[in-house]
Amino acid sequence: MFLDHGHRVAGSHRGTGVPAGVFGVEADITNRAQVVQALKDVADHHGPVETLIVNAGITDDDLLLRMDEEKIRRVLETNAIGPMIAVKEALRPLLRSKDGSIVLVSSASARYGVPGQANYTAAKGALEGFARTVAKEYASKGIRCNVVAPGGTATDMTSALTEDQRQTMLNDVPLGRLARPEEIASVIYWVSQSTYMTGVTVPVTGGAVLGY
Numbered sequence: 001m002f003l004d005h006g007h008r009v010a011g012s013h014r015g016t017g018v019p020a021g022v023f024g025v026e027a028d029i030t031n032r033a034q035v036v037q038a039l040k041d042v043a044d045h046h047g048p049v050e051t052l053i054v055n056a057g058i059t060d061d062d063l064l065l066r067m068d069e070e071k072i073r074r075v076l077e078t079n080a081i082g083p084m085i086a087v088k089e090a091l092r093p094l095l096r097s098k099d100g101s102i103v104l105v106s107s108a109s110a111r112y113g114v115p116g117q118a119n120y121t122a123a124k125g126a127l128e129g130f131a132r133t134v135a136k137e138y139a140s141k142g143i144r145c146n147v148v149a150p151g152g153t154a155t156d157m158t159s160a161l162t163e164d165q166r167q168t169m170l171n172d173v174p175l176g177r178l179a180r181p182e183e184i185a186s187v188i189y190w191v192s193q194s195t196y197m198t199g200v201t202v203p204v205t206g207g208a209v210l211g212y
């Protein structure tokens with residue numbers, strides 16, 4: 001999407017590589033040193049970051065009674081704490097651009113509440129509160145910070161669902177299907193470029209969540 005619109009794009013990965021035309025850097029979102037190095041490598045190659053998209057996320061579901069502390073910590077580290085530190089580390093270059101844009105990827109699950117996802121919904125909810133505050137702290141410096149909250153999307157994350165789980169999820173979706181990844185990407189792109197929107201969480205859920 002960003003390449004199609006003529007942007008210089010860098011992408012982080014954990015050994016899987018990046019698509020053609022994207023400058024790849026390796027970083028685990030839970031490793032601050034790797035994130036700092038990745039931002040530096042991107043700045044050396046492309047110049048300071050102007051738009052930051054934080055998309056990394058994991059689920060590790062269980063009912064809360066059975067959910068061990070490690071599952072809670074790991075899901076919060078990946079979905080909330082790592083992204084917050086990545087935003088903090090990217091702030092100085094974004095400030096220099098005077099027109100910086102941050103988009104964080106949450107989940108409509110944070111709004112619904114989903115049995116088995118206490119860790120994940122808590123982490124994504126934290127991310128949304130964080131974005132609202134970053135938006136207010138840095139609006140006067142020309143930085144916008146928004147969130148895109150997808151509903152069920154056809155990616156590796158949902159491919160492990162049983163047919164029953166998938167149908168239960170779709171029962172709440174008026175459009176009656178999962179999103180295609182490119183349908184989420186196009187909203188992320190649009191939100192990143194919208195010049196009069198900040199602190200907002202945009203649901204992309206096929207009608208399952210109608211407003212925030």
Ligand SMILES: NC(=O)c1ccc[n+]([C@@H]2O[C@H](COP(=O)([O-])OP(=O)(O)OC[C@H]3O[C@@H](n4cnc5c(N)ncnc54)[C@H](OP(=O)(O)O)[C@@H]3O)[C@@H](O)[C@H]2O)c1
Nearest residue numbers: 014028029055056057105106107150151152153155156157
């Ligand atoms: N699929 C859905 O139904 C759905 C719904 C709502 C929200 N979301 C959110 O959408 C985002 C993308 O998820 P997806 O559906 O594309 O899931 P996915 O196919 O499982 O991809 C998750 C992505 O996060 C990366 N990641 C995981 N842990 C990481 C870490 N410690 N450091 C750096 N990167 C890490 C993965 O990198 P590797 O390739 O290296 O593992 C992968 O690129 C996530 O934030 C997810 O919570 C998804």
